[in-house]
Amino acid sequence: MALLEINNLHASIDDKEILKGLSLKVNAGEVHAIMGPNGSGKSTLSYVLAGKPDYEVTEGSATLDGQDLLELEADARAAAGLFLAFQYPIEIPGVATMTFLRTALNSQRKARGEDELSTPDFLRLVKEKAGHLGISQEMLRRGVNVGFSGGEKKRNEILQMALLQPKVAILDETDSGLDIDALKIVSEGVNALRSKDRAMVVITHYQRLLDHIVPDVVHVMHKGRIVRSGGKELALELEASGYAAYGQDAA
Amino acid sequence: MAAVQETVERVRSLDVDQYKYGFVTDIESEKAPKGLSEDTVRYISAKKNEPEWMLEWRLDAYRRWLTMQEPTWARVSYPKIDFQDYYYYSQPKAKPKSLDEIDPEILATYDKLGIPLREREALLGIESTAPRIAVDAVFDSVSVATTFKAELAKAGVIFCSISEAIREHPDLVKQYLGSVVPVSDNFYATLNTAVFSDGSFVYIPKGVRCPMELSTYFRINERNTGQFERTLIIADEGAYVSYLEGCTAPQRDENQLHAAVVELVALKDAEIKYSTVQNWYPGDKDGKGGIYNFVTKRGDCRGDNSKISWTQVETGSAITWKYPSCILRGDGSQGEFYSIAISNGYQQVDSGTKMIHLGKNTSSRIISKGIAAGRSENTYRGQVTAHRKASNARNFTNCDSLLIGDKCGAHTVPYIEAKTASAVFEHEATTSKISEDQMFYCLQRGLSSEEAVALIVNGFVKDVLQQLPMEFAVEAQKLISVSLEGSVG
Numbered sequence: 001m002a003l004l005e006i007n008n009l010h011a012s013i014d015d016k017e018i019l020k021g022l023s024l025k026v027n028a029g030e031v032h033a034i035m036g037p038n039g040s041g042k043s044t045l046s047y048v049l050a051g052k053p054d055y056e057v058t059e060g061s062a063t064l065d066g067q068d069l070l071e072l073e074a075d076a077r078a079a080a081g082l083f084l085a086f087q088y089p090i091e092i093p094g095v096a097t098m099t100f101l102r103t104a105l106n107s108q109r110k111a112r113g114e115d116e117l118s119t120p121d122f123l124r125l126v127k128e129k130a131g132h133l134g135i136s137q138e139m140l141r142r143g144v145n146v147g148f149s150g151g152e153k154k155r156n157e158i159l160q161m162a163l164l165q166p167k168v169a170i171l172d173e174t175d176s177g178l179d180i181d182a183l184k185i186v187s188e189g190v191n192a193l194r195s196k197d198r199a200m201v202v203i204t205h206y207q208r209l210l211d212h213i214v215p216d217v218v219h220v221m222h223k224g225r226i227v228r229s230g231g232k233e234l235a236l237e238l239e240a241s242g243y244a245a246y247g248q249d250a251a
Numbered sequence: 252m253a254a255v256q257e258t259v260e261r262v263r264s265l266d267v268d269q270y271k272y273g274f275v276t277d278i279e280s281e282k283a284p285k286g287l288s289e290d291t292v293r294y295i296s297a298k299k300n301e302p303e304w305m306l307e308w309r310l311d312a313y314r315r316w317l318t319m320q321e322p323t324w325a326r327v328s329y330p331k332i333d334f335q336d337y338y339y340y341s342q343p344k345a346k347p348k349s350l351d352e353i354d355p356e357i358l359a360t361y362d363k364l365g366i367p368l369r370e371r372e373a374l375l376g377i378e379s380t381a382p383r384i385a386v387d388a389v390f391d392s393v394s395v396a397t398t399f400k401a402e403l404a405k406a407g408v409i410f411c412s413i414s415e416a417i418r419e420h421p422d423l424v425k426q427y428l429g430s431v432v433p434v435s436d437n438f439y440a441t442l443n444t445a446v447f448s449d450g451s452f453v454y455i456p457k458g459v460r461c462p463m464e465l466s467t468y469f470r471i472n473e474r475n476t477g478q479f480e481r482t483l484i485i486a487d488e489g490a491y492v493s494y495l496e497g498c499t500a501p502q503r504d505e506n507q508l509h510a511a512v513v514e515l516v517a518l519k520d521a522e523i524k525y526s527t528v529q530n531w532y533p534g535d536k537d538g539k540g541g542i543y544n545f546v547t548k549r550g551d552c553r554g555d556n557s558k559i560s561w562t563q564v565e566t567g568s569a570i571t572w573k574y575p576s577c578i579l580r581g582d583g584s585q586g587e588f589y590s591i592a593i594s595n596g597y598q599q600v601d602s603g604t605k606m607i608h609l610g611k612n613t614s615s616r617i618i619s620k621g622i623a624a625g626r627s628e629n630t631y632r633g634q635v636t637a638h639r640k641a642s643n644a645r646n647f648t649n650c651d652s653l654l655i656g657d658k659c660g661a662h663t664v665p666y667i668e669a670k671t672a673s674a675v676f677e678h679e680a681t682t683s684k685i686s687e688d689q690m691f692y693c694l695q696r697g698l699s700s701e702e703a704v705a706l707i708v709n710g711f712v713k714d715v716l717q718q719l720p721m722e723f724a725v726e727a728q729k730l731i732s733v734s735l736e737g738s739v740g
């Protein structure tokens with residue numbers, strides 16, 4: 001069984017069906033890209049998998065390492081190893097990023113029956129991971145995502161992924177709003193987390209990111225379904241032809 | 252169910268089980284006859300062996316009170332209080348002479364509340380780790396114990412019950428009692444003046460920095476009993492004291508009345524830091540029972556360059572009516588008010604402060620964080636005034652409200668008046684909600700709903716928590732979690 005396995009998934013919000021029978025299998029060690037025009041349901045897929053309230057699954061299944069994701073609360077899905085890098089990371093004023101990271105890590109460890117990390121061990125870990133991503137100690141003292149630039153927010157998402165070491169990571173438009181230097185830092189951070197035990201789903205609108213994070217498989221999503229799958233060359237083809245075939249321009 | 256919705260439901264289902272201090276202590280007590288009359292006032296005064304001048308003062312207050320009306324301007328509503336339906340005095344039957352003679356039931360009560368009354372134990376076991384705090388424990392209407400008195404006396408500090416101070420230090424009491432909150436200040440303060448039962452008295456002599464934190468712990472135990480404590484703190488020139496106040500009560504179906512008066516006097520270059528963690532019983536999930544908390548707290552920065560700082564964490568009471576204030580009389584004096592007011596269930600909070608600038612170059616700072624959940628109503632009411640002579644008066648006010656759910660309300664009522672053109676008053680206010688998106692973000696990272704709410708709320712109140720003495724901050728943080736979630740802590 002694949003590490004992430006989605007079968008015939010139907011989901012709606014406010015009685016409007018967005019996912020219309022989506023199937024996807026991602027094996028451990030693989031990186032899959034999902035591309036597709038705006039509004040095709042890419043973010044919806046990530047929210048439904050992560051258990052965002054208000055989305056209703058009407059049909060189909062989704063499992064992580066054989067465990068039924070859909071019956072779990074969002075926090076239990078996280079503890080089971082699912083991570084979502086948000087397209088638009090959320091601000092939490094007054095809560096220092098460092099405190100947030102520590103609470104998150106310890107909550108997951110607790111949920112898995114592991115001991116909490118000691119303060120020195122935690123600080124050492126954060127310092128190392130943050131250093132690679134060019135995140136300063138000063139930034140870690142600021143409120144979660146408060147006053148962060150677009151690039152800083154995205155780097156902060158990758159830092160969380162690096163700390164939480166998920167089994168399955170979904171990255172939703174992690175490249176949007178990044179200049180080329182920031183894109184490189186973020187891509188390096190993601191590549192460093194590629195591992196034979198981990199599966200990644202990289203959602204993007206543009207081929208550009210896939211020059212840096214080279215996927216094993218590329219899928220095209222349209223109107224709530226995967227309509228085409230292929231190798232990394234599919235991304236280049238889409239870049240050339242745009243999403244015109246899917247009723248929308250590339251931009 | 253949406254995550255925030257779920258939290259709201261949990262908050263809504265929060266019931267009396269969550270109030271950890273709701274137990275009743277079974278002891279024999281001696282009460283004044285029910286109701287209020289001149290005889291009640293005389294009874295209380297006689298019980299306390301008070302001098303004649305004190306009785307006269309009380310009677311004068313009682314007569315004035317008869318002519319006064321209950322204030323109605325606060326944004327709170329409750330059935331009319333029948334002042335004849337309360338007991339105005341209740342004391343444990345066996346009156347202790349020393350710490351060793353305290354009724355074991357009362358000692359057990361304070362133990363259960365986590366308040367150490369036995370100095371010996373405090374001295375032996377935990378001295379190295381826990382900071383030592385001198386405690387005055389007030390049980391219903393009387394002070395049952397004051398710890399570390401001898402050690403404080405060495406520094407010249409007087410820390411005792413107000414009853415004892417009236418007998419032992421009449422000159423200080425006569426000079427200062429009622430000098431900050433006058434007899435006819437307001438309906439509840441006047442009532443308090445007539446029937447106040449006990450409370451704490453503190454005097455810090457010139458140039459002395461009080462060698463430890465002082466604390467009073469109030470406990471209402473008896474049914475239908477009003478608690479009217481009176482606290483008077485005087486910091487003489489150049490003195491410093493940090494004082495903590497805690498309160499709890501059993502859970503009862505009736506509403507109990509609590510009307511305290513606290514007066515602070517800071518002379519030249521003196522500083523008083525007054526912190527409260529108010530956790531009176533808030534009533535059950537349907538709004539039945541709970542304490543009516545009508546309190547007058549005022550500090551007088553009487554000398555130049557004096558400073559008074561109020562910090563409060565308000566989580567309990569069915570109704571809170573409370574405005575710890577500062578009169579900035581001395582030139583260059585400073586007043587501060589840091590407040591966290593949490594309301595849940597059917598609680599009603601109308602709280603805030605008054606900063607009255609009289610002296611030159613006076614400054615004040617107000618940081619208020621209101622958190623409303625359930626079906627509660629939470630109002631910040633603040634007044635900042637500068638008189639004609641208060642040149643260069645400065646005030647900074649920051650007043651933030653956080654709503655959890657959509658059945659509660661938060662309101663901000665500022666009154667600002669400057670009679671001198673050189674005054675600079677700044678006012679900032681925000682109202683926010685814990686959003687679904689914030690909750691989902693936290694949950695996606697593995698936090699439970701309870702942890703997420705606690706984290707967000709603690710972030711919201713951080714600026715104020717930092718003002719509390721360390722050991723109180725930890726307690727307050729826990730209390731905030733418990734008041735809001737029910738299942739954490």
Ligand SMILES: Nc1ncnc2c1ncn2[C@@H]1O[C@H](COP(=O)(O)OP(=O)(O)O)[C@@H](O)[C@H]1O
Binds near residue numbers: 013014016018039043
């Ligand atoms: N809260 C919502 N209520 C109704 N429709 C929504 C809501 N959120 C998204 N949609 C719709 O769902 C579709 C898919 O959106 P989304 O998943 O964000 O697409 P993508 O990420 O591929 O751009 C869009 O048509 C969008 O308008």
Ligand SMILES: [Mg+2]
Binds near residue numbers: 043044087172
């Ligand atoms: Mg999207």
